[in-house]
Amino acid sequence: MESVTTTIQCMGIKDSCNKKKIFQGGKSKIIEFQVKYENSDEILNFQTTQSAINKLISEIKKEIYSINLPISNYSVTSSSALQDINLLCQCISSTPKIQRSLSFVNFIETENNLTVSSTFIFDFIKNSDISGVLLKTKNNNKRTKKERLCVIKYSRVLYYFSETGGSSTDISSTEVKKKRCKGLKFLDDCKIIERGENYFQLKTSNNETYVFTTPTNEECDRWVTTINNCIDFITKSTFRVSGQVQGTVVKARNLAVKDLNGKSDPFVIIKAEQQQHRTQTIYKSLNPQFNEPFHFDITKHQGYVYFFVWDEDKFKTADFMGEVIVPLSLLPANGSEISLWLPLAPRNSKDKVSGDIMVKIRYFFSPDQIEVSPTSIYGNSLETIAKNRPEICKNQVPNILYQFIEFFEQHLNEEGLFRICGNSTEIKFVKNQINNDTQITFNPSSVHAYAGAFKLFFRELPEPLFTFSQYDNLINLAKKSIELQPLIEIIKTFPTSHLNVLKLLLPFFGKIAANSKSNLMNHSNLSIVFGPSFLRVKDESHVNLMEMILVNDIAKFVFENSQQILKSI
Secondary structure, eight states: OOSOEEEEEEEEEEEEOTTOBTTBOOOEEEEEEEEEETTOOOEEEEEEOHHHHHHHHHHHHHHOTTOOOSOSSOOTTSTTHHHHHHHHHHHHHTOHHHHTSHHHHHHHHHHHHHHHHHHHHHHHHHSSSEEEEEEEEETTOGGGOEEEEEEEETTTEEEEESOOOSOTTOOOTTTTTTOOEEEEEEOTTOEEEEEETTEEEEEOTTSOEEEEEOSSHHHHHHHHHHHHHHHHHHHHTOOEEEEEEEEEEEEEESOOOOSTTSOOOEEEEEEETTEEEEOOOOOSOSSOEEEEEEEEEEEETTOEEEEEEEEOOSSSSOEEEEEEEEEGGGSOTTOOOEEEEEEOBOSSTTOOOOOEEEEEEEEEEEEOOOOOOTTOSTTSOHHHHHHHOGGGEETTEEHHHHHHHHHHGGGTTOTTTTTSOOOHHHHHHHHHHHHTTOOOOOOGGGHHHHHHHHHHHHHTOSSOTTOGGGHHHHHHHHHSOOOHHHHHHHHTTSOHHHHHHHHHHHHHHHHHHHTHHHHOOOHHHHHHHHHHHHSOOSSOOHHHHTTHHHHHHHHHHHHHTHHHHHHHO
C-alpha cells in the first residue's frame, strides 16, 4: 500500500466459533480493526488473531531495532487485553516509521485479504448444490476419519473444508472464517455403492472409497439425491464440441509461504486437454498480480480447465501451492466472460496450501459429431496415415509436416512462435484443407494460425509421439535425475514412424531455441507447448495431472539433448 496510515483503531474483541466442532465445545477470540489512510477515502475493516498480533510485534522489533512498543507480548484473554491493543494502535498511528515498515504493510495486506477471503468462502459455500458438515472416512481407515465442511459445486466437484461449527445446514460467515480447502474430488465416474442409516459410501473414478456420515437420516437422503442428480448431469454434459476457452489469470492472495524469506515465488500453469500455458513468475510475493491471458481449443464439453499454482525453485523441482478446477459446463454457453474467485485445494493431506486465485474466463462452442475418416491426416495415428495414404508420406511422415517446418523456418524470429494462439477459424480452415488434400498456400501474415494447426496435429494423434506404453517409464525417469542413456533406450522402443517424426522435429526445435532472443521460445517454453501432447497417459486421472511438471522436464531434456539423441536412434 502506498498511502501513509493515519490511524489504526481497535473496534473491539469478540468471540468466534472458528474452532467449534459439531460434537465439541470451545471458542476463540478475534480482534477487529479499522484502518484509515491519509488523503484517501479508503477504509479497511478486518479481523485478526492474537498470534497475528504477536507476530507483528516481533517483526516490527526485528525490522526497526530502536523502536519501543508499549507491549512485548499480547494476550487476548488478559483483563487488560482491550487497553493493551489500544496502546499498540496509538503507538503505530503516531509513528510514521512503523507505518512505512514492511512488517506493518504486510500485516495489513495479509489480514485484510484473509477477512475478504472469509467472505468469499461464505459466498462460495452458500452458492452450491449442497453443503454440510459430515464425517469423512477414506477407504474404511478409521485414522482418516475427519469432520469436514463438504460442498458440491457446479454439479461436478466435491470440495471439503476444514471443520466448522454450527449445524450442518446453517453455515454462517463467522464460522467459515479462515477455513481452508482441504481437498476436492471429481464426481465424474463416481457412484454411490452403499446407503445405510445416516451414512453413504461413494466410490471415485480411481477406485477410492469414502464413507460420509451425516447428522440425520433426512440429510443423508438429501446428499444421496444430490449426488445422483449430479452424476446424471455429467452424463448429459458429455459430448464433443468445436470450441475455445479464453481467459486471464488475474491474481492470487494469501498463498502459503514456501521460502525462508517468508515469501514465495509463485507461477501458474493452466491446462486444458493436451494444452498448457505457464504464467510469468512473481517473485517474493504471497499476493501476486499475474494479469496473464490464456487461450485453448476445446473438443470435449465435459472437460475442465485446470489451474496449478507452483513455487519456483532454482535448485529443485517446483513446490506445489494448490490447484483450482473449472468445469467447462459451468461456463455461460453464449461466450460471456465471468470472473471467479476460487479456493486453492491441496493434492493430499501433506500439502501446505492456502489462499485463493482469481480468474476471468469465457467459453465458446458448437456441437461437433464429425467422425474421423480413415483417410484423414488429423485424428489418425502415424501408422494409419502411412498405411492408408503412402502417397502423401515420406519416411512414414506426412508430407504436410515437412511443409509446415519449411514455412516456419522462414519465420524463426517470429515472437511467440507456437506460444501465441492463432485464430481458431483459420486453424479449422487449414485443418479441413489438409484433410481434403487441398494444396496449402502459406500466408506469412497467418503464421500463428499455421502454428496452431501444426500443434493440433500432435494433440489429435490417438497415440502420442512418446507412446502410451512408455509413459510410466519416462515419468519414473523424471522423478529422479534424468540420465541420457536410459532415456535413449526408451526412445529406441518407439515405432519407426514416431522416430522419423522426432528426427524431423528435433533439429527444427533446435533452430527455434537458437533464435530465442527474438522469438522468446527457448527449450523450456517449447516443452510447455509440446510436452502435454508428446507425452500423455491413455486414461488421464487427477494423479497424472499432477505429473505435468515431470512431463515438461522430460520434453525439455529431450529438446536440449537432441544432438546426442539423434546420433543414437
